[in-house]
Each structure stands twice: as C-alpha cells, then as structure tokens.
Amino acid sequence: MPPQPDAIDALLQSGPRRTELPAPAERERLRTAYGLTRTEVAQALSVARSTVAGWESGRSEPQGATRAAYAKLLDGMAAQLADTAEPAATSAATPRTQPASPPAAVLATQAPVFAEAHSAFGPDGLVVQGETAPCLRCGAPTPYKATDGRSLHPGGFCPAPAAASAPQPAAAPAVTAPTVSSALAPAPASTPELGEGTSPAALVARNAQRHQSQRRARSAARAQTDTEQLIVRAVRTELDKAEGDAGAATAALIKRAIPDVMALFDETRANARYDYTAYPALPDILHKPKKGDADLIWEARPNWRHPDYRRHPDGDLHVTALDVNAAYLSAMKTWLPIGKLEHSTDGTHDRKRAGVHLITPPAWDHHDLPNPLGDRDEAGPLWVTESTLRLLLRLAGPKYRLFDEPPVIHESWTSGATENFLDALRVVLAGARAKAIEAGDDVTEAYVKAMYAKFVSTLGESIHNREIMRPDWMHLVRSQAFANLWNRAYKAHQAGLTVISVMGTDELHVAGDWRPVFPEGRGLGEMKVKTDRDGEPVTYTVTAPDGVR
Structure with a gap:
C-alpha cells in the first residue's frame, strides 16, 4: 500500500505529542519538596524505584503513557507547592527565635529603631558580609548586613560610643552620622557573646558554625524519621491486606524485604556527598x-x-x-x-x-x-x-x-x-527495630530483621537482588x-x-x-x-x- 500524504500531513498538523517534562533536578526538587519518596512515586507509576532515580538524574527518560502520567504528577505537585509558597514566604519573614538582647544602653538610646531593625535578622540571627555602610541602628560603619540587605551590626550589638554621654532626646533621628571614634570603639565588656578581644567577624563565624551544626542535626533527625515512615507504611499496608493476620502480614513483608531495603538504602543515599559503583569490575x-x-x-x-x-x-x-x-x-x-x-x-x-x-x-x-x-x-x-x-x-x-x-x-x-x-541505613533499621521491640511489635521486628539479613546476604552474586x-x-x-x-x-x-x-x-x-x-x-x-x-x-x-x- 503506497504512502498516504494526506494522513502524514494530518499527523504533522496535530503538533508534537511528546510531553514536556521539567529538568531532572527540578523533578527531584518537586518530589522532595512535596514529601514523597522515590518508592512511592515508583509504585504510583508501576515502575521500579531505580527507574525513578534514573529520571531524576537524567540517565533515562520516561516514554509513552508513563511519561504522560509522570508529567501529570509533576504538574500537580508544582501547582500545589505554588499555592502554599506565598503563605510560607510570609511566615518565613517572622523569625522563629530572636537573637540575644543587646546591651541596655543601646536599647535605651535606639529602642524605636531596634524593634524594626532587629526583626530583619533571619531565624538564626546571622548576618552576611558585604559593602561597608552605616548601621541602621547606630550609624557606625559596618560591613555586615541582615538577610534583607540592610546594614546592621551582627548579633544585635552596636559598638559603644567613645565616651559616656547622656541619652539622646526622643526627637533625635534614629540614625546619625558616626564619628571615627565611635566607629572604632570596642564593644562593651558586659557583652558575653563577644568577649574581650573577639571581633564581630569571629562572632559571626562562630554563630554560623553553631547554627550549621544544629541545622545538620535537625535535618538528619528529620530524614531518619521520614525514612522510618516507609517501614511503618509497609507494615500497615500488609496488615490491612491480611485483615490483621500477623502471620500472613509477616510472611508478605519478609517476601518483599529485599526490594524494600534497597529502597531504604536509596533514600539514605539521597543527600550523600559521593556515589558508589554498584557493579564494578571485580577481580x-x-x-x-x-x-x-x-x-x-x-x-x-x-x-x-x-x-x-x-x-x-x-x-x-x-x-x-x-x-x-x-x-x-x-x-x-x-x-x-x-x-x-x-x-x-x-x-x-x-x-x-x-x-x-x-x-x-x-x-x-x-x-x-x-x-x-x-x-x-x-x-x-x-x-x-x-x-x-x-x-x-x-x-x-x-x-x-x-x-x-x-x-x-x-x-x-x-x-x-x-x-x-x-x-x-544502619541507624534507620536500628531505630525501627528498637521501637518495635519496645512496642512488642513482632511483625515489624521480623520485617526489619529480614531486611538487614537479606541486604547483607544478597550483596554478592545473587539472583534475588539485581540492583x-x-x-x-x-x-x-x-x-x-x-x-x-x-x-x-x-x-x-x-x-x-x-x-x-x-x-x-x-x-x-x-x-x-x-x-x-x-x-x-x-x-x-x-x-x-x-x-x-x-x-x-x-x-x-x-x-x-x-x-x-
């Protein structure tokens, strides 16, 4: 049968049918921002977890109906996240915690300005270094800025004046041109955060290091909790399928232990500093x-x-x-x-x-x-x-x-x-095991045991673990x-x-x-x-x- 030019023209006039997808990095960002794991996405799309990982890394692309379903999921997540972005941004402008209070002398002389300027700091009270400009509170030159770009001394502490003076009248402007002596004057000895001989830059660096450590600890704890929820949901799913029969649920969980523990392993590697070789050339x-x-x-x-x-x-x-x-x-x-x-x-x-x-x-x-x-x-x-x-x-x-x-x-x-x-992975499994033992949850305990035992035993040349x-x-x-x-x-x-x-x-x-x-x-x-x-x-x-x- 000869080619049909009219049919070809009709197909071309219909436009390209390839569904556009966001960049791989954006796909991963949407999923993590929405709170989903690769396993959950894979189950919804009826593909392997490693397939989703490939889409998010750019190693592969979905095709056909799977591509359309994946695009629909990404569009839906993006839309819902956009709806919540504006309230989240509004609440983020208000700090969860306030930095330590400045010296009483600063409060007495600049209270009208402090109430506004102090809130410019982020929740951790940190500032960033930039071009030198007058401080919004005291007018002394400072290279430090709040997160919104306004010039402020770090930690809420402004340098003391060169000599003691009476408080400024209420009508005096809040920000005045500084003198050289006031700009170079040392911080009050009563400021415990600075200490004698400690520069504002050192304080900022110390605060930054402390808050970074705190954020890492909170992030690790949150990641562990989120990953443990995969275990909780799997147990609940099998118990529901078995209509509460603990023996049947345990058998089903043990049967799925290998793919499940590999999914957990993948989740624990999500923010790792380096990747590993899954199939290296072996001696x-x-x-x-x-x-x-x-x-x-x-x-x-x-x-x-x-x-x-x-x-x-x-x-x-x-x-x-x-x-x-x-x-x-x-x-x-x-x-x-x-x-x-x-x-x-x-x-x-x-x-x-x-x-x-x-x-x-x-x-x-x-x-x-x-x-x-x-x-x-x-x-x-x-x-x-x-x-x-x-x-x-x-x-x-x-x-x-x-x-x-x-x-x-x-x-x-x-x-x-x-x-x-x-x-x-060890910490997640150990945490789930400890909670199961404390709660007398034999089903979860047996499931976790199967996961770590099978993980170790199938790392070698096993037909039961292809990943x-x-x-x-x-x-x-x-x-x-x-x-x-x-x-x-x-x-x-x-x-x-x-x-x-x-x-x-x-x-x-x-x-x-x-x-x-x-x-x-x-x-x-x-x-x-x-x-x-x-x-x-x-x-x-x-x-x-x-x-x-």
Whole structure:
C-alpha cells in the first residue's frame, strides 16, 4: 500500500505529542519538596524505584503513557507547592527565635529603631558580609548586613560610643552620622557573646558554625524519621491486606524485604556527598570458580570450643550461652570500598582504603582464646577482608601484643573507602527495630530483621537482588560481624570469665558472672541469654577431671 500524504500531513498538523517534562533536578526538587519518596512515586507509576532515580538524574527518560502520567504528577505537585509558597514566604519573614538582647544602653538610646531593625535578622540571627555602610541602628560603619540587605551590626550589638554621654532626646533621628571614634570603639565588656578581644567577624563565624551544626542535626533527625515512615507504611499496608493476620502480614513483608531495603538504602543515599559503583569490575578472587563452590575469600567465621571443653582443669564450670543481638546490623559499620578495586603488590596497608588482601598470618599461641582468623586447617597464605586484616594488625600492635609479628601482606585489591557508608541505613533499621521491640511489635521486628539479613546476604552474586553486586561488601560486613564477636570473647576473657565456645555470628558461651561485663537486653551492643526451641535458657556444666573439685 503506497504512502498516504494526506494522513502524514494530518499527523504533522496535530503538533508534537511528546510531553514536556521539567529538568531532572527540578523533578527531584518537586518530589522532595512535596514529601514523597522515590518508592512511592515508583509504585504510583508501576515502575521500579531505580527507574525513578534514573529520571531524576537524567540517565533515562520516561516514554509513552508513563511519561504522560509522570508529567501529570509533576504538574500537580508544582501547582500545589505554588499555592502554599506565598503563605510560607510570609511566615518565613517572622523569625522563629530572636537573637540575644543587646546591651541596655543601646536599647535605651535606639529602642524605636531596634524593634524594626532587629526583626530583619533571619531565624538564626546571622548576618552576611558585604559593602561597608552605616548601621541602621547606630550609624557606625559596618560591613555586615541582615538577610534583607540592610546594614546592621551582627548579633544585635552596636559598638559603644567613645565616651559616656547622656541619652539622646526622643526627637533625635534614629540614625546619625558616626564619628571615627565611635566607629572604632570596642564593644562593651558586659557583652558575653563577644568577649574581650573577639571581633564581630569571629562572632559571626562562630554563630554560623553553631547554627550549621544544629541545622545538620535537625535535618538528619528529620530524614531518619521520614525514612522510618516507609517501614511503618509497609507494615500497615500488609496488615490491612491480611485483615490483621500477623502471620500472613509477616510472611508478605519478609517476601518483599529485599526490594524494600534497597529502597531504604536509596533514600539514605539521597543527600550523600559521593556515589558508589554498584557493579564494578571485580577481580577473579571475588568470583566463585563455579556455582556451588566455596568463596575464595576467608571470612574468619569462628567455630571454636575450648580445648578443655568436656573436662576443665579449674573444676566444674557452669556455662551460659549468650546471644549477640542483630550482629549483621551492627557490622554494617565497617570500612567499605566505594569504587572499582585496584591491584597493588607493595605490601603496605593504607587505612584510607579497603578491600581484600592476600596475607600470611602470624602464629596464634593463646590456649584460652579462639584464633581471630577463625578455625582454618590449611597453612600458608590466604585471602582475607579488610575487617579481618585490621583486627589482626590491631592485635599485633603495642596495645594487645597477641601476635609476635603482624601479618605479611602479599597483594591487595582496594579502593578509596569510608567506615560510615552504610551507617545511615544502619541507624534507620536500628531505630525501627528498637521501637518495635519496645512496642512488642513482632511483625515489624521480623520485617526489619529480614531486611538487614537479606541486604547483607544478597550483596554478592545473587539472583534475588539485581540492583547491586558487591561481593566485596558482603564479605566485609560478614567478617566484621565475626571480628565483633571475637572482640566480645576477648572482653570476657579480660574480665576474668572463662570462654568456653565461640560459634557462628552471634554465639558466645562463658563461665562466670557475665552481667557485670555485658549489658543485658535486646538492644544493639547488649547481650541476652540464648534460648532453646522451648524458650528455656541454654546453660550447662563443664565437669572437672577426676579428683579435681
């Protein structure tokens, strides 16, 4: 069938149908100003959260009906935000808090002006530096200006006159031309904010630093609360779907734990200073040789029992099995490489980098403590994580001297690193967990546990998590959990307890009164007594050899 010119002309006359969208940065600004998360937008548009992230970063663009729906959402948010902009601007002109009061002498002489000029400062009482001009209150030249551009001395304090004088009559103008002596006169000694020898500029800088720290703290607390609400809404949604059936809701939440925790991770990275590589090129050492084979990275997982476990020479020992709470959640605070791993063979350790290392460990000669390298039968070099290497280096140092020499580093795969990369996610999950425990909310507690456990376990080459592949992170977090458990065993030993067993991620068996050593409870950093399937505490007795009691 030949082309139809009339049909083509009709299509062209209808105009372009491509829906215009605001710039990527504006899309993100509208969403955050409206109080929505990427997950909520993604659910409304039936797309993945990472897709919304791509639209907001400019990496991709929506198409077709999805583009039209996204444009409608953005237009609606922009319109509603514009409706509230004018009242918000009006209320913002009135400060929430007033700066400290100026000296009484200034109030007495310039009260008519102060009432108006003082309100020109922003809520934090800060000023900015600009072109020198007469102060609105005292007339003395000042380079500082209020947020509306009017010249004012910082903090509401004007310099005292060169010599004491009687108050100006009421009819005198509020702003007079200053003399050189009054402009250069020092601030009154009674002004505590300035102090002797402190310039107004120093006061402004100090105030700015203090208020910036306060704003950061408030912003972090607000962000944590907003992110925790994602957990609250997910639990409420599944409970509503299950018509209050806690078991069914818990099962549904555990099933969605991986995408949900990745959404939380994305939200906690929203204001991060740097991005990370989700799929870096990895060295062969971080890939399993084939499916079903063991990992080539040694994580130092403990499986240790005291050599005198059955019959202890010190006599009968009454042993309690202790349990570490949320071991993997605590281990998220560890040094993680951010970008692509780079190879080195210089044998040195850079504390600003992290990764995996081929080492020859030193010999372990301590009978009453487990080897921090775990129970390894083979001798010779092995690949360990940053978490394990740092523990070994610390124990070989002057504080511990548990090794005669440090481990020998043969080669390393490392990248620039930080200890706080997962800290925001850890804080959110820990906060939600603590609130759930306090409220007796078993559904939320199980949901949070599934999120952090699955987050760690699927960071590697997992078909269940397509958004990230960092097996180096997985090994690092797990080995950090094992290192944390070893630290607890060492603490118990130093406190005079007998360490009987250290196993897995969270199990520590000790003989002796452990409660003065470890805080008891279910919170992070606390320990609880391990229970069996019937809920009974796990305790047992190690007997003494014959003739020893």
